[in-house]
Amino acid sequence: MEKDLSSTPAWELDKFVEDHIIADTRFLNKVKADIDYICTFLKEKHLKGVTRSVKLNELMNYKSLMKEIHFKDVKISKVLMSGCFDSESDLKDTTEVNITIFLKGLQIFEEVFWRWEEFLEEIKKELCKLPGEEKFQLHYEVQNPEECYPSFLSFKLSSSELQQEVECRVWLARDVLPDVLPDVLHKLRNNPVLGPEICNDTYSELIHECTTPESEGNYSLSFVELQNNFLEDRPPKLKKLICLVKYWHQLCMEKLGKPVPPRYALELLTVYAWEHGSGVADFSIAQGFRTVLKLITKYEYLIIYWTVYYDFQHGEVSDYLRRQLQKDRPIILDPADPTRNIAGCTIMGWYFLADLAEEWLDYPCFKNRDGSQVRSWKVLTEVPGTKQQVTRNFFSRSYFSFPVSP
Known part of the structure; x- marks a missing residue:
């Protein structure tokens, strides 16, 4: 199946996903x-x-x-x-x-x-x-x-x-989450006028409980409902792209036979690429796929997080989040739990995956009808300079990253 995907022309990737990847x-x-x-x-x-x-x-x-x-x-x-x-x-x-x-x-x-x-x-x-x-x-x-x-x-x-x-x-x-909190937070993501203060006292205090060194990342299952909500209302085509990236990840695991970054890290990387490179419901699957692979080849520069369910407004959580973002890259923080760095696997896992991604960038699945290369999305940098800049818009996805060249 790797050969089938890699040799599929860029303009037929949508059909390949529907015919060969999406579940029955x-x-x-x-x-x-x-x-x-x-x-x-x-x-x-x-x-x-x-x-x-x-x-x-x-x-x-x-x-x-x-x-x-x-x-x-x-x-x-x-x-x-x-x-x-x-x-x-x-x-x-x-x-x-x-x-x-x-x-x-x-x-x-x-x-x-x-x-x-x-x-x-x-x-x-x-x-x-x-x-x-x-x-x-x-x-x-x-x-x-x-x-x-x-x-x-x-x-x-x-x-x-x-x-x-x-x-x-x-x-x-x-x-740990009050029954209404996941729904409230989910609505807040799409309605920033309501303001973030509604969840600070409850959710931020819970996150603070998980920020001790022995607790980091251990209790993310308690926030699964928020992880589900984070992806729930995404456009169908983005879910199709996520599906394609997950399939590629599966092929890589089978070929490498070595530890690779977890699938969830690539799902979040795909969401990040779409949010900052496209953001529209209808887009080129080939462009999105290529952008994700380009991001993987630049794994040493990745520092990605979202201010959807937590942000810099709660003092102790803010201090902790800043310390998290100063750690060794790659960093992809769980949108529902800043104590969990999804990308924090062995650096060699990213190295092997990046090497394979670099190889894939020359495959026919990234060629246009005229033989030219499909262009990646431009994923621009936004580096907040002050706490005020970061917290000005609670619902914007704040992140540290780098531009991706075509």
């Missing part, structure tokens, strides 16, 4: 229906775990307080599919779906880790009750029901008729 809607609809059923089944369940008390300083020296937490019943408040799983932005051969279970009643983030095994054991028992139900559209099977994974549970949905299957991984997260 019949299978996806069945997967969604079954996962919705499982999510509904799990909601409102209570996890008793082991009733006991612990001293925080014995576990993680949390804020150096000698304080006891009395573990009690924990409620599953909501269950969400993580990431983008729909007919517009996922691959035909999707093999994995992430499901996040949000737990209500935990007092601090660390408690998820302390009680991980207890919670997973109880959820596994609940999942094992489901195969007897007749409401599934696909074959449902809990993976290794006698063995608990260290950090997640797994079940499989498959169709012999369509010859497709998907592994669903179940993760745990502390429910």
Whole structure:
């Protein structure tokens, strides 16, 4: 398939994505229906775990307080599919779906880790009750029901008729966002007149809890709903471009056989390229694809972040964010969690991927009908000079980067 994509003329990339990459809607609809059923089944369940008390300083020296937490019943408040799983932005051969279970009643983030095994054991028992139900559209099977994974549970949905299957991984997260906050923040992104102050007190305080060195990036699952919202209302063609980039990333993993940057980093890089290079609903897929690959070849210069759900207005978060942006590049901060640098994998992973991207830039998929090279978008620099400049427009995507040459 690599040969097929690389040799596809630039003007036929749209059709290639539709014919060979975008997932089968019949299978996806069945997967969604079954996962919705499982999510509904799990909601409102209570996890008793082991009733006991612990001293925080014995576990993680949390804020150096000698304080006891009395573990009690924990409620599953909501269950969400993580990431983008729909007919517009996922691959035909999707093999994995992430499901996040949000737990209500935990007092601090660390408690998820302390009680991980207890919670997973109880959820596994609940999942094992489901195969007897007749409401599934696909074959449902809990993976290794006698063995608990260290950090997640797994079940499989498959169709012999369509010859497709998907592994669903179940993760745990502390429910920290007030029920209305994700919707409010989502509306604020498209209506800056409302002002950012509505979320500063709640959301920024939560982010501040995650900024200790031992906590950085560990609790991003609690903000999955905001990650989903960040991509939800994007134009269909941008989702198609994201799909193409994810497919290319899959080809690179298969060819290199080495660690490469995570797929989510490339998804965010694609959004960034479109926002600052195009921003319109109808654009050239080939131009967008080439721009993303050019950005990858310049990975050592990447410093990218968004001021959608957090910004510089909260003093402690602002100081932390500035420290984050001074770290070694590449930097691509999670739009929902500034403590998580998605690009922070091994530098060699970026090196190998950039080398392959450079090779792809000469392939026929970036040639016009007259034989000329497809031109990249101009991704211009905006380097804020002062805190006032950065915070003047809360909803603009502030970033540090570089111009991309055609």
